[in-house]
Amino acid sequence: MSRKVPTSTAGSKKAATMIYPEYFARFYDLIYHRVRDGVDNTFYLDRVRKTTGKVLEVGVGTGRLFVEALTNGADIYGIDISPAMIGIVTGKLDSNQKKRISRQNIIDFILPHKFSLILAPFRVFMHLTTKKEQLNALNNVYDHLSPGGEFIFDAFIPDLNLLLNGTSNVTDFDEEFEPGNRVKRTVTSRPDLLNQVLNITFTMEWNEGGKIFRKDWNTIMRYFFRFELEHLVERSEFRKYKILGDFEGNELDQSSREFIVVCKK
Numbered sequence: 625m626s627r628k629v630p631t632s633t634a635g636s637k638k639a640a641t642m643i644y645p646e647y648f649a650r651f652y653d654l655i656y657h658r659v660r661d662g663v664d665n666t667f668y669l670d671r672v673r674k675t676t677g678k679v680l681e682v683g684v685g686t687g688r689l690f691v692e693a694l695t696n697g698a699d700i701y702g703i704d705i706s707p708a709m710i711g712i713v714t715g716k717l718d719s720n721q722k723k724r725i726s727r728q729n730i731i732d733f734i735l736p737h738k739f740s741l742i743l744a745p746f747r748v749f750m751h752l753t754t755k756k757e758q759l760n761a762l763n764n765v766y767d768h769l770s771p772g773g774e775f776i777f778d779a780f781i782p783d784l785n786l787l788l789n790g791t792s793n794v795t796d797f798d799e800e801f802e803p804g805n806r807v808k809r810t811v812t813s814r815p816d817l818l819n820q821v822l823n824i825t826f827t828m829e830w831n832e833g834g835k836i837f838r839k840d841w842n843t844i845m846r847y848f849f850r851f852e853l854e855h856l857v858e859r860s861e862f863r864k865y866k867i868l869g870d871f872e873g874n875e876l877d878q879s880s881r882e883f884i885v886v887c888k889k
């Protein structure tokens with residue numbers, strides 16, 4: 625279904641890529657099974673387990689959540705825009721299950737199913753930098769939900785110190801990925817308050833075959849404040865939604881660090 629979404633050029637400049645590069649995809653599981661699983665996987669996998677009907681993970685990545693959901697018996701599908709991430713998740717699937725994954729963008733994907741639950745776990749929505757992309761994404765997801773179906777996505781609540789100062793060369797991972805070979809990741813983020821984005825550089829350094837490799841990936845994350853998120857959802861086709869403050873399902877309060885947006889068709 626095509627809809628007219630109001631447009632504005634503000635914030636539409638693309639200075640970096642949202643496509644996850646091969647060297648990032650390669651070490652993604654090593655890093656994020658360690659640093660993210662304890663935070664969100666119980667929440668998302670429980671929602672999948674309680675769902676009758678088809679599930680879609682948008683921004684399925686390497687299948688950090690998808691593979692366990694599928695193994696648990698979910699009728700789950702996945703889309704992602706990054707070929708390297710898709711390469712990893714499909715590499716984990718039996719050949720008859722690979723068709724569950726396709727390379728598509730949340731803003732205009734087309735699938736021949738209606739879903740009871742659509743998830744965009746771990747900051748997928750923060751990769752959408754313009755209002756047009758965000759609204760197209762919400763409305764396209766809405767069109768793919770069955771009546772009563774839910775769309776759940778998360779975003780971090782901005783840390784004002786980070787927005788003021790950014791970060792410079794913070795090492796957030798440094799471990800062996802195979803005997804004798806290490807991978808180190810450092811992160812630099814430069815806030816752009818006008819466009820409400822963090823310009824992030826992930827630097828991956830690893831040694832292999834007696835050589836040292838180093839790659840920089842520049843990407844962007846669009847951050848949200850609470851009432852902007854509320855206005856955004858209210859401009860979309862969704863009429864019912866709530867925003868939780870953590871992955872235990874608690875309401876937003878002063879101690880919340882997460883926006884978990886649950887939209888219902």
Ligand SMILES: C[S@@+](CC[C@H](N)C(=O)[O-])C[C@H]1O[C@@H](n2cnc3c(N)ncnc32)[C@H](O)[C@@H]1O
Pocket residue numbers: 642643644656682683684685686687688689703704705706709728729730731744745746747748751752
């Ligand atoms: C941080 S990863 C999260 C992966 C997975 N959901 C997880 O929880 O581990 C974000 C993923 O979203 C994908 N992505 C970014 N923008 C997207 C878009 N517009 N449509 C679909 N996928 C997107 C990226 O390629 C990446 O694989």
